[in-house]
Amino acid sequence: MSETRTRTIGDGERRARLAVRHRLAGVARAVTAEEVGGSLVALHGTDPASVFLAVGARLAGDAGPVAAVERALYEERSLVRMHGMRHTVFVVPSSLAPDVQSSTTRPAAVRERTALLRHLAAGSSFDEAWLRETERLVLAELAVRGEATGAELGAAVPRLRETYVYGPDTRQEGVQSVASRVLRALGMEGRIVRGRPQGTWTSSRFRWALAEEHPAVPAAEARAELLGRWLAACGPATEADLKWWTGWKVTEVRAALAAVGATAVTLAAGTGFVLPDDLDPVPAPEPWAALLPALDPTAMGWQGRDWYQDPGHRAALYDRSGNIAPTVWWDGRIVGVWAQRPDGGIVHRLLADVGGEAERAIGAEAARLAGWVGDVRVTPRFRTPLERELAAP
Template sequence: MKKRIELSVINHYLAQKQHLWPGSRQPDPVQVTRDIVALHASAAVGPYLSLWARVPGFRRELLEDALFAQRSLAKVLCMRYTVHVAPGDEAPYFFQAYADRPPTRDQAPLNTLLVWAELCRDADAEALGLALRGRVLDVLREKGSATVREISGAVPELTARVRHSAGKKYEGEFSIGSRLLPMMCAEGTLIRGRPRGTWRSTQHEYAVLADWLPGVELASISPKDARTWLIRRYLAAFGPATPDDVKWWSGLSKTQVAETLAWLAPEIAQVTIEGCSENHLMLAEDLARLRDFTPPETPYAFLLPALDPYIMGYRDRGHFLGPEHNKKVFDPAGNAMPTVWADGRVAGLWGQRRDGPVVYRLFRPVEPA
């Protein structure tokens, strides 16, 4: 028989697993990142604010040390083809889980871009692409790390430009280097390093992955085992969740999600949640812990940044956000705004004025914490 769980209990339990209520905050940024799988990092400040919400006394130097000195954390391209901060020793799992993903619609192959940039003919594009990759690696092995601009100084073909979206409002152009280096990260040869300038900068250095994370072997696990690991980790951090939630969060295909959940079936329990029509999945060992869970007796609140892993973890957000507020919190692409939470549910939005103070607007009454 499926276990039926009160909605409020689920929200408190998830806040605990996500290290978001006071008794569950964790002082180690690496352990927090491991526990919630990864930190969304397409916005430079995102990982810092996600850790600030979960790590008592957090300072940005803690994340910088883990990323750039200890390298216990690393920036990897994974879920939904976006950059995340994840434990460095888990890079093979993230890489192999997506090793066979096709390019997205807006990702033209490098060979095509080289022709569009008038660097070569179709017949020569494959050879030129391989040569450019080799020269980029040579530059980085000599320099250790460098920006696209610095690498382009030694590989001038990278400065060639391609126009896109001709005749549209968002018409523009990009350099070959700005596409090739992220491609090489996706291929597992490069990795994103330090930001150039301030910690808020979106310009960063690149390094050879094998030099940045010595001892990490991307081929040490199969794609099937990597996907099994990834979805197991998702359920541990975000369950109960539906198969649609798994697909949304992971960016894997419907077939891959269904196959992986079938392999994990002996480890999974089905539960029903008060007020939710769909059955939800969670790890059986997690359900056993939930039975012993005692919700907090006092009110609590926390702030999450835009694109925080928790709010981005579900396709259906009904258990923590009323449908009447969905368009206020998420843009048409499904990206979350900075949110105010109270007792495990979204209660409003927040922002920071240029002169420093944090301001907020609540959707509903909140009991004082």
């Protein structure tokens, strides 16, 4: 790794970089959903609503993101929903999908198929040949239909309605659907993709469609491309941050750092890395406010978060599995939690005294959010105690 220059990047500058590169400061807001997706590298997609809320928080003006995100996802396919880092569903720019698939999803897909065959062998009479034929029938059906829900595919391909016993003779024993595992495996292998859901933009009842074939990218090359894109958006970052975000082995992280010529810098948290052309100071923009959704890629971007989050607020921000609540931000720090009540009102609770200017700016962001969400009700998939309390009637 290059060591041509070494300098210290303080927490304040890290917050300035975050504000500009993550499109959160007023002067940095984006015009299109694609701009947001490219700036953030990957939007958390486990909770479908989070994708729209994350884009909406970063767009200029008061117009909502729903039409723009739906067009990008379902018409132009400039953004793609796929399994990615840490077995999580993300929305990524289509140009980056081959690198995510090769560097991260493909190895996980191999493990998923191995596990599925093992579970079928232990809990049913189905074997690899049966699975291959079932998948062939599913792909053939999608080729005719274009798109179909899991239920529609189950009606057309009866094999998908079969069940098997998961974990026989163990505490985890239970009956599971073949359909969910088969569709998951095909999706992870990049052979099918989630399309437009039934219902509103908050729905997870996705239709499935045949996926476009990704060009084959060597795994090491793909890891270097993905890590370089992420460092450009999120650097500086520690080795621990990189290993956590990618889910790769430490040897793979170090090889990718070397491949992009990453430069070591000094952080309050220890040694961090930036791209070799990213050493110039970044001035702080004007103070800014944002209401970011649960699982937002900024809030969940680094393993070490003390530089933008008070460690004493952890209990108010996370559930027991480490999923973050919808957060209130002021000038690069998490300062509160927000929620939507059943009547549609956007409410928040501050965890620190931020002053009158900040409170007015946060209130304006809450009003902007309420304006475009309209009659839709948004409930995070993973709920935290404080979010539940705020959302209560």
